[in-house]
Amino acid sequence: MKKCLAICLVLALVQVAGCGRGGGRYDENVSVPKGDPAFPPLGTSWIIDHAGVLSDPVIAAADAVCENLKVDGVAEVVVVVMNGVKQPDLWATHYGRWLGLGRKGLSTGGGNNGVVWLVRPDAEDKLTVSVGRGLPKFTTVDYGAIVDDAVEYFNFNNYDRGVTTLVTQTDEVLRKIHDGK
Secondary structure (H helix, E strand, O other), rough: HHHHHHHHHHHHHHHHHHHHHHHHOOOOOOOOOOOOOOOOOOOOOOEEEOOOOOHHHHHHHHHHHHHHHOOOOOEEEEEOOOOOOOOHHHHHHHHHHOOOOOOOOOOHHHHOEEEEEEOOOOOHHHEEEOOOOOOOOOOHHHHHHHHHHHHHHHOOOOOHHHHHHHHHHHHHHHHHHOOOO
């Protein structure tokens, strides 16, 4: 009986210790999906244009909106414009994890509140979103309309207007959700 109790205690301690790894993440996969381009570092802007399709003023204005979302504790939003991504859903999700996007902690405590918008100029489906589990009220009902509006510009190669639409509407919706209105 004592031996069984000791084994159960050891197993319980191992399980608890394992749960603490990775800062409470649900999934530890932060690797680039096979065959896709490497993750770009965040650098000094929330807007990353590896495709070279955005103007500097649009990058600066969109970055300011994303920075205010972070400072106000609403969410951390990154927009990546990149060609060559073949697995956009995995790439965007793993990228958000790789960055450690969103406030630290469990989603039930307000953490994991990151959003990655991936814009792919070279793809038929130009826009992908990955939403952290800390934003359960930011659903397809909310971001579906944002996608529809932004893609209208992307389909005509107007990436400046598309990213502006994407960021401003994301800001509006996330603030409404955050403020409970």
